[in-house]
Amino acid sequence: MxxxxxxxxxxxxxxxxxxxxxxxxxxxxxxxxxxxxIGSNGAGKSTLLNCIAGSFFPDSGTITINNHDVTKWPExxxxxxxxxxxxxxxxxxxxxxxxxxxxxxxxxRGKRRGLGKGxxxxxRDIFREKLGHLHLGLEERLLxxxxxxxxxxxxxxxxxxxxxxxxxxLLLDExxxxxxxxxxxxxxxxxxxxxxxxxxxxxxxxHNMKHAIAFGNRLIMLHQGRIILDVDGTEKSKLTVDDLxxxxxxxxxxxxxxxxxxxx
Amino acid sequence: xxxxxALGAVEQGLVYGIMVIGVYLTFRILDFPDLTVDGxxxxxxxISAVAITGGINPYxxxxxxxxxxxxxxxxxxxxxxxxxxxxxxxxILTMIALYSIxxxxxxxxxxxxxxTPTVFDAVSVLGVPPYLAGVVVFALFAILVAVIIxxxxxxxxxxxxxxxxxxxxxxxxxxxNTHTIIILGVGLSNALVALSGxxxxxxxxxxxxxxxxxxxxxxxxxVIIGETVFGTASIARAxxxxxxxxxxYRLAIALALGVEFGHFSFNPSDLNLITALxxxxxxxxPNIKKRxxxx
Numbered sequence: 001m002x003x004x005x006x007x008x009x010x011x012x013x014x015x016x017x018x019x020x021x022x023x024x025x026x027x028x029x030x031x032x033x034x035x036x037x038i039g040s041n042g043a044g045k046s047t048l049l050n051c052i053a054g055s056f057f058p059d060s061g062t063i064t065i066n067n068h069d070v071t072k073w074p075e076x077x078x079x080x081x082x083x084x085x086x087x088x089x090x091x092x093x094x095x096x097x098x099x100x101x102x103x104x105x106x107x108x109r110g111k112r113r114g115l116g117k118g119x120x121x122x123x124r125d126i127f128r129e130k131l132g133h134l135h136l137g138l139e140e141r142l143l144x145x146x147x148x149x150x151x152x153x154x155x156x157x158x159x160x161x162x163x164x165x166x167x168x169x170l171l172l173d174e175x176x177x178x179x180x181x182x183x184x185x186x187x188x189x190x191x192x193x194x195x196x197x198x199x200x201x202x203x204x205x206x207h208n209m210k211h212a213i214a215f216g217n218r219l220i221m222l223h224q225g226r227i228i229l230d231v232d233g234t235e236k237s238k239l240t241v242d243d244l245x246x247x248x249x250x251x252x253x254x255x256x257x258x259x260x261x262x263x264x
Numbered sequence: 265x266x267x268x269x270a271l272g273a274v275e276q277g278l279v280y281g282i283m284v285i286g287v288y289l290t291f292r293i294l295d296f297p298d299l300t301v302d303g304x305x306x307x308x309x310x311i312s313a314v315a316i317t318g319g320i321n322p323y324x325x326x327x328x329x330x331x332x333x334x335x336x337x338x339x340x341x342x343x344x345x346x347x348x349x350x351x352x353x354x355x356i357l358t359m360i361a362l363y364s365i366x367x368x369x370x371x372x373x374x375x376x377x378x379x380t381p382t383v384f385d386a387v388s389v390l391g392v393p394p395y396l397a398g399v400v401v402f403a404l405f406a407i408l409v410a411v412i413i414x415x416x417x418x419x420x421x422x423x424x425x426x427x428x429x430x431x432x433x434x435x436x437x438x439x440x441n442t443h444t445i446i447i448l449g450v451g452l453s454n455a456l457v458a459l460s461g462x463x464x465x466x467x468x469x470x471x472x473x474x475x476x477x478x479x480x481x482x483x484x485x486x487v488i489i490g491e492t493v494f495g496t497a498s499i500a501r502a503x504x505x506x507x508x509x510x511x512x513y514r515l516a517i518a519l520a521l522g523v524e525f526g527h528f529s530f531n532p533s534d535l536n537l538i539t540a541l542x543x544x545x546x547x548x549x550p551n552i553k554k555r556x557x558x559x
Contacts, residue, residue: 076437079436093431094426113420113421113424114420114421117419118418118423
């Protein structure tokens with residue numbers, strides 16, 4: 001279980017560009033939760049995921065994973081609990097390394113790396129089998145450099161690499177946003193399959209409200225660094241896009257009325 | 265160019281080739297342009313010369329030199345990773361500091377190694393003629409170093425080094441501390457450069473504080489020539505290309521120094537200009553090739 005307790009995060013604190021990116025975030029991610037995260041641009045979605053992953057530390061508040069207080073753990077140290085897939089397909093893989101070398105890097109996530117062989121023969125069978133599930137023919141191309149693959153293939157490979165070793169939480173930061181619609185749907189399907197098979201605890205940021213509703217058992221909506229909606233179970237399954245839009249415009253409307261009050 | 269001059273160029277190409285392998289490691293693999301090498305080459309020479317004149321075994325002196333070079337690289341990498349100083353600037357700072365340190369180590373700007381034992385003695389005992397001893401010893405060292413580095417980069421740790429240069433965000437999220445990797449990689453690179461310096465000193469019979477000037481440029485020139493001529497299809501190929509690039513570079517220099525146009529000929533002091541022209545031509549060659557192919 002992952003717990004964020006009263007997490008605050010400012011960017012450029014004290015300057016004219018100050019941004020209150022996370023405002024008193026309290027969140028409990030239960031084991032097996034598949035949470036979809038929505039919110040407008042700048043709502044703090046990516047900041048929230050980066051904060052959990054350790055790309056930066058919260059200004060105040062604590063983060064615990066499985067009873068470890070990881071608030072001050074750097075990103076590489078948290079990697080033993082956390083797997084990530086980024087929006088940019090280029091960020092998840094090494095272009096000049098081969099497919100098998102990339103997978104071998106991933107199979108050691110959070111473990112010591114010594115002077116053993118980088119890619120072991122025993123691992124190759126595992127790689128071939130796992131790649132076979134992707135139905136992209138990559139199992140025949142273990143020795144091809146990843147730079148030769150398309151964005152969609154690379155993102156599929158990244159999904160595989162992220163889940164090679166079961167993470168405590170899988171963080172997906174708009175991981176299909178940079179792909180064409182057809183490929184995006186394939187990767188989304190793959191995501192759903194992998195998460196379902198391994199019962200992975202997952203957080204998925206999306207801009208697509210339909211996806212946010214269709215996938216996962218829980219949905220949170222962020223606005224200006226705060227969680228303004230957190231629904232799960234049957235309540236979530238009853239949600240419609242209209243409900244979400246309604247909710248969205250309500251908070252935006254409040255803001256507008258406050259602005260107009262200030263101006264008058 | 266006489267055969268003797270060519271042999272000398274090959275010899276130099278091999279011994280400085282060890283330095284070039286180090287430069288390839290930082291410049292290409294880690295994407296970390298490292299000017300420390302201008303200081304760590306004479307550092308290796310200084311440590312080895314002082315150790316040998318102090319009665320230490322010449323082979324052991326190489327190990328000490330590599331240790332010193334490693335520390336110099338670590339200093340640069342720590343300045344860069346832990347204190348956020350730009351890599352180029354961090355390496356220049358270490359290089360400048362090493363100038364003073366090298367003079368302190370030697371107790372003066374240079375040390376002569378006359379009549380002292382060197383690593384070449386063992387080869388001479390085997391009956392290799394003196395004019396070939398350098399080539400044989402350096403070829404052994406250079407190939408050994410290349411093979412070890414290629415093997416190292418195929419290990420789990422080595423793969424993490426490659427990934428750090430390629431995609432630091434990815435390897436961080438796979439649980440690798442990129443700071444540690446950069447410190448290790450730059451340290452290793454400078455250990456090789458120091459080894460190269462130590463061997464040069466033993467060959468020349470002297471260590472000199474000024475012998476490192478232009479090391480990085482010669483290293484880059486060799487890397488680029490090697491890549492252009494021999495390609496980088498695999499890690500093994502890339503490292504041997506760097507080594508062969510070093511030999512080509514020294515041959516080209518020797519050739520240029522031997523050319524005479526009537527009364528004009530090049531001086532050794534023209535080396536920097538020749539090197540710059542070499543690097544420029546090697547850099548623009550692929551573009552010209554592409555343009556010619558299109559026609």
